[in-house]
Amino acid sequence: MSRRVVVTGMGTVNPLALNVRDYWAGLLAGRSGAAPLTLFDTSAFKVTFGAEVKNWKPDGIMDSKVARHIDRFAQFALAAAKEAVVDSGIDFSKEDAFRCGSMVGSGIGGLFTWEEQFTIYKERGPNRLSPFTIPKMIANSASGTISIEHGLMGPNTAVSTACSTAAHAIGDAFHTIKWDLADVMVTGGAEGSITPMGLGGFVACRALSHRNDDPQRASRPFDKDRDGFVLGEGAGVLVLEEYERAVKRGAKIYCEVLACGNTADAYHITAPHPEGLGAGRAMINAVKQAGWNFNDVDYINAHGTSTGLGDKAETLAVKQVFGSHARKLMMSSTKSMIGHLLGASGGVEAIACAMMLKTGLVHPTINLDTPDPDCDLDYVPNHTREKRIHKVLSNSFGFGGHNASLALGAI
């Protein structure tokens, strides 16, 4: 029995805001969350800025003991999940626990913990390692902690597909409800890897923008002068729910999840396929699984990371998939404002899409001053547009060649 699935709750912690309302206001205003990094001394690094979660204090959001026993990324996840659950209005203590689950992934996992404990090991030996080293490091600790906090005993996994993590998690959670394996799923992604190893590693693989003198203008997807992505952190978590029960309990419904196109490039561990073959097929699969016509798609939330190769390949893929309709649809990049939240990006971007579907406002791609001749679509440059949209795709592509395209529809 195939069932319909809707979004009934959302929560986020990200470089623009600590909740959905302020995040959405920031996106509409075209604000950038990038700034010089404060988490550690970056003087030895070629890149000294990023998009940090500002003023992060877990106190008041979660029990101090819980906060101390989970990594930064899982704190973000738990905070976002709490907001999403409250927003949904679901009281999990009154639900059948085995019909409610969690799938919140992370691209990297507990990198803060890993580095902190490795330093202790190097300086003081193995007997000083914290007993929480492993439970804090593991990438599934977000999903595990959310299930413990909310009493969710249904399906519980943690996707890890680098920058497509959250989109794949939402896709898996969608299928779990669609095929009647659960009724409610808390899903999305979280990342907290702005650490010396995280920053240094991304610098080493030539992925990041070097625009140290102007962080807010550094993430400029589809612009001719783009030079890499801006490392971000945070979490985006959604409550997915079976449609009939959501209607029956009078839930606020943001949008419907209709499909998740899922392919691999099978090409290179960091570079996208130059013709965007895998990305294109992910979009085709999403449109077909959703039962839409290609000409019905009004908007695409681009993966749009602001890298030279990535934005070009994604543009090419959209043109190949949509033909002449590619120039009619709108496509914007949330990452132009919040940077690249890696494993959390698909979650915060799905939230942006849900808000666009609900409000009839399309957020812009900021810093798009000089269009790249190879990027010649309507990227909603620099200003929010008032336009009622009904059918959208949200693209996420990850290192390893993982591609996900979520199909979300107005309800």
Add this chain to the structure above:
Amino acid sequence: MSVEQKVIEIVCEHLAVNKEQVSRTTNFIEDIGADSLDIVELIMELEEEFDIQIPDDQAEKIKTVGEAIDYIERETKKK
């Protein structure tokens, strides 16, 4: 600050409880909800604070705040 005061302070901080909930007879697991990992962490913190070593076989015998205080007082006197 006495050993007792310091131990109680560390217990409160690590297990997120108030000073009023903690006395010498407080059992870590039964009274203030510690689990096995909490206790390992607490023992490490006490070792650090008082600059002593608490071997695993001794640590396993420490079930209450008072037992921790007694053990630490014995060890620090030896030094």
